[in-house]
Amino acid sequence: MRIEIRGGRVVDPASRTDRTATVCIEDGRIVAVGAAPEGFRADRTIAASGLVVAPGLVDLNARLREPGLEHKATLDSELRAAVAGGVTRLACPPDTDPPLDEPGLVEMLRERARHARRAHVHPVGALTVGLAGTTLTEMGELADAGCIAYSQGDVPLADTQVMLRAMQYAATFGHRVWLRPHDAHLTRGGVAHDGEIATRLGLPAVPSCAETVALGTILALARETGVRLHLQRLSTAEGVAMVREAKRSGMAVTAEVAAHHLHLCDMDIGWFDAQARLDPPLRGTRDRAALRAGLADGTIDVVSSDHAPVDDDAKLVPFGEAEPGATGLELLLSLTLKWGAEDGIGLADALARVTVSPAAVLGVDAGVIGVGAAADLCVFDPAVHWRVERRALASQGRNTPFLGHELPGRVRYTLVGGLVVHEA
Amino acid sequence: MTIARNPQLDPDGKLVHLLTLEGLPAETIVSILDTAAPFASIGEREVKKVPLMRGKAVFNLFFESSTRTRTTFEIAAKRLSADVINLNIGASSTSKGETLLDTIDNLVAMNADMFVVRHAQSGAAHLIASHLHATGKPHVHVVNAGDGRHGHPTQGLLDLYTIRHYKRDFRALSVAIVGDVLHSRVARSLIHGLTTLGTPDVRVIGPKTLLPTRVEGLGVHVHHDMREGLAGCDVVVMLRLQSERMKGALLPSSGEYFKHYGLTADKLARAKPDAIVMHPGPMNRGVEIDSPVADGERSVILPQVTFGIAVRMAVMSMIAGA
Numbered sequence: 001m002r003i004e005i006r007g008g009r010v011v012d013p014a015s016r017t018d019r020t021a022t023v024c025i026e027d028g029r030i031v032a033v034g035a036a037p038e039g040f041r042a043d044r045t046i047a048a049s050g051l052v053v054a055p056g057l058v059d060l061n062a063r064l065r066e067p068g069l070e071h072k073a074t075l076d077s078e079l080r081a082a083v084a085g086g087v088t089r090l091a092c093p094p095d096t097d098p099p100l101d102e103p104g105l106v107e108m109l110r111e112r113a114r115h116a117r118r119a120h121v122h123p124v125g126a127l128t129v130g131l132a133g134t135t136l137t138e139m140g141e142l143a144d145a146g147c148i149a150y151s152q153g154d155v156p157l158a159d160t161q162v163m164l165r166a167m168q169y170a171a172t173f174g175h176r177v178w179l180r181p182h183d184a185h186l187t188r189g190g191v192a193h194d195g196e197i198a199t200r201l202g203l204p205a206v207p208s209c210a211e212t213v214a215l216g217t218i219l220a221l222a223r224e225t226g227v228r229l230h231l232q233r234l235s236t237a238e239g240v241a242m243v244r245e246a247k248r249s250g251m252a253v254t255a256e257v258a259a260h261h262l263h264l265c266d267m268d269i270g271w272f273d274a275q276a277r278l279d280p281p282l283r284g285t286r287d288r289a290a291l292r293a294g295l296a297d298g299t300i301d302v303v304s305s306d307h308a309p310v311d312d313d314a315k316l317v318p319f320g321e322a323e324p325g326a327t328g329l330e331l332l333l334s335l336t337l338k339w340g341a342e343d344g345i346g347l348a349d350a351l352a353r354v355t356v357s358p359a360a361v362l363g364v365d366a367g368v369i370g371v372g373a374a375a376d377l378c379v380f381d382p383a384v385h386w387r388v389e390r391r392a393l394a395s396q397g398r399n400t401p402f403l404g405h406e407l408p409g410r411v412r413y414t415l416v417g418g419l420v421v422h423e424a
Numbered sequence: 425m426t427i428a429r430n431p432q433l434d435p436d437g438k439l440v441h442l443l444t445l446e447g448l449p450a451e452t453i454v455s456i457l458d459t460a461a462p463f464a465s466i467g468e469r470e471v472k473k474v475p476l477m478r479g480k481a482v483f484n485l486f487f488e489s490s491t492r493t494r495t496t497f498e499i500a501a502k503r504l505s506a507d508v509i510n511l512n513i514g515a516s517s518t519s520k521g522e523t524l525l526d527t528i529d530n531l532v533a534m535n536a537d538m539f540v541v542r543h544a545q546s547g548a549a550h551l552i553a554s555h556l557h558a559t560g561k562p563h564v565h566v567v568n569a570g571d572g573r574h575g576h577p578t579q580g581l582l583d584l585y586t587i588r589h590y591k592r593d594f595r596a597l598s599v600a601i602v603g604d605v606l607h608s609r610v611a612r613s614l615i616h617g618l619t620t621l622g623t624p625d626v627r628v629i630g631p632k633t634l635l636p637t638r639v640e641g642l643g644v645h646v647h648h649d650m651r652e653g654l655a656g657c658d659v660v661v662m663l664r665l666q667s668e669r670m671k672g673a674l675l676p677s678s679g680e681y682f683k684h685y686g687l688t689a690d691k692l693a694r695a696k697p698d699a700i701v702m703h704p705g706p707m708n709r710g711v712e713i714d715s716p717v718a719d720g721e722r723s724v725i726l727p728q729v730t731f732g733i734a735v736r737m738a739v740m741s742m743i744a745g746a
Binding site: 198 | 524548574575
């Protein structure tokens with residue numbers, strides 16, 4: 001199969017390319033950027049004039065809900081959603097049922113994902129058995145099965161001795177550890193950011209120190225062990241400052257923010273809108289500003305979708321009983337573009353946060369456009385705004401606080417391995 | 425479900441539900457208090473009924489147990505000639521797995537006209553109101569009888585009624601609210617009501633563990649020392665202290681709490697000589713309030729209960745007439 005994407009604005013953050021060019025693809029790989037090679041006969045030509053040709057998006061945190069949680073979503077529905085959002089590669093956290101703590105589960109998931117022939121799926125293995133925080137998983141076996149990192153999902157690791165040992169063990173073999181900083185005790189019972197909004201609405205609160213206390217512990221133990229650490233879903237201004245300081249001191253750590261935290265804050269809860277029940281909670285405007293600044297100055301490396309499809313019934317309950325999470329794969333591109341446009345970040349720099357930068361955290365050679373690279377591409381129309389509506393979403397989860405919002409950027413074509421897997 | 429606007433008012437600003445006192449115009453609050461005044465005398469008549477809600481079905485939906493509030497709502501509805509159906513859901517359908525909104529749909533199918541709802545979760549009454557709107561049942565009304573820590577608007581209104589009865593002008597008052605503000609829907613509703621009516625000095629008094637973050641944002645002054653906080657105030661509102669607060673490491677003991685924040689004659693002496701003492705009930709004597717004060721001449725705790733029926737009659741009849 002030979003495909004020619006003609007006349008698009010090719011934006012490759014890794015090589016700082018931003019020019020109008022034709023991209024030629026053969027046997028799943030990019031064979032030319034610019035003029036077509038001599039004798040290249042395309043089986044299909046995509047007219048990309050006015051469109052941006054970007055590397056396929058890489059998402060570090062997308063829940064596919066398989067195995068065990070198919071009432072919320074399935075691999076099929078969510079991989080469809082991924083490519084509809086221009087995401088060609090994603091990491092899925094281990095918080096399935098059962099959790100991804102055995103090689104057999106990981107192999108089965110990867111096999112089913114391969115079979116779906118859409119986005120590439122990288123399972124993140126459980127750091128502890130059953131995510132229970134007491135026994136280490138067989139990280140070596142899990143790595144052989146295809147895990148690229150180990151995490152606790154959304155379950156805090158309360159036992160600091162276990163955390164120390166997990167990091168020591170992972171560091172021994174060079175395994176990556178991804179942790180979300182949230183203290184098991186300070187988050188207890190809380191459903192909203194500890195600020196004026198929670199006070200007004202009478203919602204049990206999660207203080208910012210729930211993040212910073214855990215972050216302090218994680219950073220100290222990571223320094224001690226030298227583990228390859230990635231911090232997931234920062235939510236507070238204080239947390240951003242701590243990571244900035246850690247990086248300044250020379251620590252090799254990467255960090256991520258969920259796309260919705262760049263745009264929303266606790267005020268968006270309105271009158272108890274359960275769609276705004278997220279974990280970590282939407283925080284204050286000051287936190288949101290700090291997250292955006294941290295993403296701009298490189299303190300935060302990556303924007304993730306924090307994709308969490310939830311069935312409708314789990315949101316049609318009082319705010320405090322609602323299941324946290326929002327569907328996000330199909331909003332990641334638009335929310336990143338919106339951030340870039342609003343904060344004066346160039347297109348290539350904005351796209352870096354969802355392409356080459358997360359690929360580096362994953363440790364895979366992806367998220368780039370260049371001769372010889374895999375043809376995983378996202379071709380989108382930057383000029384179009386679209387309205388987020390339930391029926392506009394491919395994900396089984398229709399839950400998002402952005403319902404009704406107009407967002408910039410619409411994916412027209414998604415290519416994975418040189419095949420068009422989505423077009424609209 | 426997106427709730428874009430304050431859903432208790434119709435496009436003309438008329439009250440269709442009572443969910444919170446926050447955002448209610450001062451005129452609406454005053455009009456409820458004015459409507460309640462003539463109802464207060466009905467209880468003294470031989471025939472304690474008016475026909476304003478004859479033929480209407482009022483469902484008391486208590487997902488959290490309550491005797492006093494449920495009873496006063498029941499009396500209020502009966503004095504308005506409504507049919508009252510009491511449901512203690514805590515012990516029935518939700519324990520069988522039925523969701524809150526399924527329960528509502530079923531009761532709507534039984535031709536309910538009004539729900540009086542008590543629920544342990546903040547926002548439960550808002551959820552029900554928006555669900556009724558979304559399912560095309562805007563003629564069914566919701567009265568919030570307490571949702572989690574968020575609001576208890578009829579309690580707030582009866583507190584306002586009581587204060588107005590004894591003190592007249594809200595714009596010249598100092599009101600002190602003492603105790604567990606963090607967990608108190610009563611405090612939140614009263615604060616919104618007082619600030620809306622122009623009360624210049626609303627104070628909250630309690631230890632840091634029982635005051636919510638940035639409570640100043642609600643328009644109140646914060647005090648940790650009760651004697652200092654009560655100085656020169658016109659109204660003292662004591663909040664109930666739940667015994668389970670000792671478990672969550674919020675307080676060491678009820679004894680130590682009483683020492684710092686229990687209302688005694690000695691501490692009350694710091695308030696104005698004619699200051700009134702209020703409590704939403706049920707009281708814990710010897711925990712938040714000393715018996716001689718609770719039973720003393722400045723206590724208006726029992727009149728609050730009587731006024732509560734009149735205020736609830738006013739709210740229900742105004743909403744049902746909407």
